Amino acid sequence: YGDGICCGQGTGSYTVTVNGLTVASGGQYNFTESTFFMVPPVAFDAGITAINLDPYIVIGSNTISGTLKNFGITTITSVDVDYSINNGTPVTATLTGLNIVSQNTYTYTHPTPWVSTASGNYTVKVWTKNINGNTDLAAVNDTSVVTTATAYRSIQRIPLIEEFTS
Numbered sequence: 001y002g003d004g005i006c007c008g009q010g011t012g013s014y015t016v017t018v019n020g021l022t023v024a025s026g027g028q029y030n031f032t033e034s035t036f037f038m039v040p041p042v043a044f045d046a047g048i049t050a051i052n053l054d055p056y057i058v059i060g061s062n063t064i065s066g067t068l069k070n071f072g073i074t075t076i077t078s079v080d081v082d083y084s085i086n087n088g089t090p091v092t093a094t095l096t097g098l099n100i101v102s103q104n105t106y107t108y109t110h111p112t113p114w115v116s117t118a119s120g121n122y123t124v125k126v127w128t129k130n131i132n133g134n135t136d137l138a139a140v141n142d143t144s145v146v147t148t149a150t151a152y153r154s155i156q157r158i159p160l161i162e163e164f165t166s
Contacts, residue, residue, distance in 0.1 A: 021073060023103060041102070044131040045072035046079055047141035049105065051126050059117060059150050064110040068128055069103070071141060076100040080130040081108055085116075086123050094130070116150045123147050 013027035016035075024035035050067040064083050070076045077098050082090040093111050100106045116122065127143040129136055136142055 021102060041071070041073045042137035043072050043074045044134045044136055045138040045141070046070055046076060046100075046128040046131050046136060048081075048126045048128060048144040051124060051144050051146045053124055053146050053148050055147070056149050056151065057116065059119065061113045061115050063113050064124070064126060065108060066126065066144070067105050068100075068108055069105045070100040071103070071138065072131070073102050074132065075102065076106075077132055078130075079128050079132070081110055081126065081128055083110060083114070083124060083126045085114055087125070119150050121147060121149050 014025060015022055016024040018041060021041060023041065026033055026035075046068055048066060049069045052065045052067075053062065068079070068081065078094060078096045079098065080092055080094050082092045084090045091110070091112050091114075095108060098106060110126075114124070123145060124147070125143060125145045129142065
């Protein structure tokens with residue numbers, strides 16, 4: 001029916017627990033839902049689950065932001081978030097003072113914006129590393145990639161209203 005296991009056809013939900021730790025839960029989704037988790041969960045594991053960047057942007061300063069998730073069992077207090085444009089030189093930021101408990105997410109904003117200087121298509125890759133000063137123990141979920149295109153400028157459209165009388 002396209003409403004998961006709840007809603008239009010009744011109430012329902014699911015919870016996946018590993019050694020007392022909830023690693024996935026839900027109930028309302030379209031036709032499928034997929035969640036990454038490790039069995040058994042590892043101590044240090046984080047990954048980028050979303051990059052908030054429009055598919056079309058104007059040349060200039062662009063904020064790199066999105067969502068990262070703690071897939072591990074240890075609370076994250078610091079993590080490096082890196083990004084690169086077209087597989088170029090990584091730009092690293094160390095985020096500190098965090099309190100991301102296991103299986104929770106955090107909305108990040110990279111402090112160094114990407115300054116695009118030319119029109120074209122770009123691949124933006126963002127990844128995590130150095131969790132609380134430790135190596136990420138499951139690198140398979142660290143990275144997300146989006147593509148975007150830049151334009152020299154955007155043109156504001158002005159509505160034109162014509163009225164005809166006879």
